[in-house]
Amino acid sequence: MAKARRGRKQERRPRDPDAGGGIREHWRSDGGAKTAYGSSDEANRSALQARLEHGVDLDPYVCGICGSWHLGNRRD
Numbered sequence: 543m544a545k546a547r548r549g550r551k552q553e554r555r556p557r558d559p560d561a562g563g564g565i566r567e568h569w570r571s572d573g574g575a576k577t578a579y580g581s582s583d584e585a586n587r588s589a590l591q592a593r594l595e596h597g598v599d600l601d602p603y604v605c606g607i608c609g610s611w612h613l614g615n616r617r618d
Contacts, residue, residue, distance in 0.1 A: 567614070568607040578610035585611035 570576055579585035585602035592598045592613070600613040 567603070567612065568605050576605075576612040576614075578605075578608060578612065580610065582611055585613060589613055 568576060577588075579588060579602070582602060589600045589602055592600050599616040601616050602611050602613055604610075605612050
């Protein structure tokens with residue numbers, strides 16, 4: 543999985559709950575932005591790696607806020 547770069551200020555979730563529309567699709571619960579992947583293949587590889595290494599099932603999706611691919615909890 544991708545790691546945050548050092549030396550860069552982390553983008554944080556807006557304090558206004560109405561700002562940005564679908565907040566959960568772009569922001570983690572701790573307030574940081576979710577990891578952005580440039581393609582569905584890259585996101586799928588990262589989801590597979592999370593499943594193999596940690597037993598976590600994640601689904602890739604296109605973010606309506608930034609247009610990149612993110613991983614989220616599997617919805618059944």
